[in-house]
Amino acid sequence: MTEPSILGNSLFLVGEIGGNDYNHPFFQNRRVEEIRTFVPSVIEAISYAITDLIKLGAKNLVVPGNLPIGCVPVYLTQFQTQKLEDYDAKTGCIRWLNDFSQYHNRLLQDEIERVKGLHPHATIAYADFYESAMRLFESPKQFGFKEPLSACCVGCDGPSAKLCSDPSIYASWDGLHLTEAAYRTIADGLLKGPLAVPSLNRTCPNVQQSSASTDTLKMLCLSMSIISLAWLRKKSTLF
Numbered sequence: 001m002t003e004p005s006i007l008g009n010s011l012f013l014v015g016e017i018g019g020n021d022y023n024h025p026f027f028q029n030r031r032v033e034e035i036r037t038f039v040p041s042v043i044e045a046i047s048y049a050i051t052d053l054i055k056l057g058a059k060n061l062v063v064p065g066n067l068p069i070g071c072v073p074v075y076l077t078q079f080q081t082q083k084l085e086d087y088d089a090k091t092g093c094i095r096w097l098n099d100f101s102q103y104h105n106r107l108l109q110d111e112i113e114r115v116k117g118l119h120p121h122a123t124i125a126y127a128d129f130y131e132s133a134m135r136l137f138e139s140p141k142q143f144g145f146k147e148p149l150s151a152c153c154v155g156c157d158g159p160s161a162k163l164c165s166d167p168s169i170y171a172s173w174d175g176l177h178l179t180e181a182a183y184r185t186i187a188d189g190l191l192k193g194p195l196a197v198p199s200l201n202r203t204c205p206n207v208q209q210s211s212a213s214t215d216t217l218k219m220l221c222l223s224m225s226i227i228s229l230a231w232l233r234k235k236s237t238l239f
Helices: 003-008 019-027 032-036 039-056 073-078 095-118 129-138 180-192 214-235
Strands: 011-013 060-064 123-127 147-151 170-172
Touching (some): 019 032, 032 095, 073 147, 129 147
16 A cells, blocks of 8 residues: 555544643643633644645545533632532532633634645544533533533542542543543544534545444544554654
8 A cells, every 4th residue: 555545544633632732731821811822833833734734645634623611620629619600500610611612612623624625635524522512511411421620530640539430420540541431422422413414424435324333433443543644653744
């Protein structure tokens, strides 16, 4: 197989990018107005990554948006307040933090549309991590979650860590990262649509749904991404 065919037949997951660019200043208690000014630079970096991959021969790319950080336990702890108006009554998430995530995602979607116009031969799918995750916070019981806003592992970075008995009922693993069960819920929404445009099933055209389960599709897409990134690290100066 030649190098261009490896890239052209691979699915690239470009992100999610921006999490730590925002986590660090938020946890330093810098003002949200200041952190919002970082967003255009983050979007620009994502755009450069997409463009460079396309120039190298990539044709199928998935670009995830950011998750609702107002529903993340470490953020809920860091920015806990007695102001009830700061919280969403249905989910218990912090509104202004989720507004920030949505601001990032709006700018990202606008940039993806711009890049699509420049590269019509490439399929660039926006993966709506935000809305896919919000489903489990808005209707946790529907997806089997009993503790959507609590961490399964408390103090995971220290010797006195306390682990829950059943991670599958938690959305958060360590207060910052999601559990396998939560990622599965998000992945299902993205694979089947409409939370990825186009859906990842369409972005993996070589997989026949009549003969492949959802789990097989997930593993195939993941394998294609790993193969592609390994080749890029070897052949390019992007990473």
